[in-house]
Amino acid sequence: LTFKGGLHLHFSREETEKAPIEVCPLPEKVIVPLLQHNGDMAKPLVQPGDHVSVGETIAESIENNSLTMHASISGIVTTVGLLPHPSGKDTPGIEIENDGMNEKFVFHPFEKPWREAAPGELIQKIQSLGISDLSSEGIPTHIKLSPPSNQQIHTLIINGIDPEPYIASDLRIIIEKTEEFLDGVLIAKKIIGASKVIIALEDKRHVVIQSITSWLADTRFREIQVAIIQSKFPHGNDKQLIDAITKKKVPSGKPNYASGAIVLSAGTALALYNGIINGEPFYQRLITVSGSAVKRPKNLLVRIGTPLKVALNTCGVDMKDVQKVIIGGPMMGITQTDLSVPIIKTTTGITVLNQTTPALESYPCIKCGRCSQACPIHLIPDRLCKFIKKNKIKETLEWNIMDCIECGACAYNCPAKINLVHYIRLGKLYGNKLIQDQKQMSVKGN
Ligand code: SF4
Numbered sequence: 001l002t003f004k005g006g007l008h009l010h011f012s013r014e015e016t017e018k019a020p021i022e023v024c025p026l027p028e029k030v031i032v033p034l035l036q037h038n039g040d041m042a043k044p045l046v047q048p049g050d051h052v053s054v055g056e057t058i059a060e061s062i063e064n065n066s067l068t069m070h071a072s073i074s075g076i077v078t079t080v081g082l083l084p085h086p087s088g089k090d091t092p093g094i095e096i097e098n099d100g101m102n103e104k105f106v107f108h109p110f111e112k113p114w115r116e117a118a119p120g121e122l123i124q125k126i127q128s129l130g131i132s133d134l135s136s137e138g139i140p141t142h143i144k145l146s147p148p149s150n151q152q153i154h155t156l157i158i159n160g161i162d163p164e165p166y167i168a169s170d171l172r173i174i175i176e177k178t179e180e181f182l183d184g185v186l187i188a189k190k191i192i193g194a195s196k197v198i199i200a201l202e203d204k205r206h207v208v209i210q211s212i213t214s215w216l217a218d219t220r221f222r223e224i225q226v227a228i229i230q231s232k233f234p235h236g237n238d239k240q241l242i243d244a245i246t247k248k249k250v251p252s253g254k255p256n257y258a259s260g261a262i263v264l265s266a267g268t269a270l271a272l273y274n275g276i277i278n279g280e281p282f283y284q285r286l287i288t289v290s291g292s293a294v295k296r297p298k299n300l301l302v303r304i305g306t307p308l309k310v311a312l313n314t315c316g317v318d319m320k321d322v323q324k325v326i327i328g329g330p331m332m333g334i335t336q337t338d339l340s341v342p343i344i345k346t347t348t349g350i351t352v353l354n355q356t357t358p359a360l361e362s363y364p365c366i367k368c369g370r371c372s373q374a375c376p377i378h379l380i381p382d383r384l385c386k387f388i389k390k391n392k393i394k395e396t397l398e399w400n401i402m403d404c405i406e407c408g409a410c411a412y413n414c415p416a417k418i419n420l421v422h423y424i425r426l427g428k429l430y431g432n433k434l435i436q437d438q439k440q441m442s443v444k445g446n
């Protein structure tokens with residue numbers, strides 16, 4: 001199964017996909033930002049000087065689209081205020097200094113067998129656990145699992161394909177935590193009431209395909225199917241998976257559920273299991289640390305808020321060799337200049353490079369169309385770029401700029417080396433502003 005567009009990238013995931021899950025040492029302090037997802041900020045419940053335990057609620061969700069935050073280490077709150085954030089801008093957050101005790105708060109598993117619960121009860125519990133989708137999209141899971149009541153969802157897709165070159169954390173979850181992961185998949189299926197549930201796996205991952213197929217022979221999991229997806233970037237993106245599996249496209253400007261399918265990552269399914277069965281709030285996650293400057297690539301279980309440098313030290317990174325640190329993968333990740341920024345709920349991995357491609361000189365567009373061929377959303381990147389350069393923002397909206405998933409395939413495929421994604425990101429920023437202004441004007445008009 002596949003989708004139209006995309007790129008056949010030549011990269012290896014062999015080292016990281018074979019690296020078993022290891023626990024990252026606890027840091028001396030963590031920074032828990034109040035905004036780690038796609039939504040509104042949480043409201044802090046603690047003050048400097050307070051003592052907190054692992055899993056204790058430290059910030060509450062005040063809007064439906066905000067996320068509850070929990071302490072990821074035990075210790076003393078030292079700061080509630082502006083702190084480093086992977087976005088590059090200091091953002092409100094809570095800093096906790098480790099007391100070395102790793103003392104856990106009391107966790108409350110869901111009060112009855114989940115099969116007997118109403119979907120709304122499970123959603124409420126998930127919201128209190130602060131689970132967001134573990135992909136970089138970062139939509140709170142309680143929102144993803146609550147489409148409007150008039151929207152029928154026929155298919156639940158579990159994304160077992162890591163989004164970027166080198167990253168293999170979802171794969172390791174499926175290999176090492178298979179039973180818990182599959183139970184989490186069934187919990188999600190129960191909530192959305194989909195008739196079909198499909199785990200998407202990449203065709204090159206023979207070991208995981210074999211292992212999961214044997215698990216699915218168990219009567220408990222027989223309602224789950226597997227779909228094998230052709231290895232092609234960005235096959236780990238939700239929209240491309242929906243396209244490849246259901247042969248339906250997400251309508252432009254609409255959320256994914258408008259296609260009748262919902263996609264959750266493998267890591268999110270495991271978080272649902274840990275939350276509903278063990279009552280564990282979402283205070284730790286699995287990330288892949290890899291790249292040419294990493295001596296020992298690892299899949300690390302890290303506490304949310306751990307500074308990047310702690311994960312890099314654990315993997316034997318010699319900072320003298322490092323030229324670039326990216327949160328996420330090499331295609332869609334964000335370059336970091338401050339290693340004290342924290343790992344957050346949406347961090348899939350850290351890529352550390354010791355040799356970057358020298359900045360390439362760009363040339364005028366030769367109208368070859370290779371950017372459009374590569375675009376998995378079927379946009380026309382060169383045209384969008386032309387509009388942005390001329391400040392024609394209304395036109396970029398008409399040509400669906402907001403559908404761009406910023407995968408970078410267009411720029412990668414461009415022989416003139418035009419940094420198309422840079423222009424498109426800029427265009428989306430202006431586009432968003434124009435949409436907000438138009439909304440405000442229509443409210444005033446009314
Ligand atoms: S790939 Fe580059 S050169 Fe070719 S049409 Fe697109 S922007 Fe122009």
Ligand code: SF4
Pocket residue numbers: 374375376377378379381403404405406407408409410411420421424
């Ligand atoms: S970055 Fe946007 S425009 Fe470029 S290929 Fe990806 S989705 Fe298409």
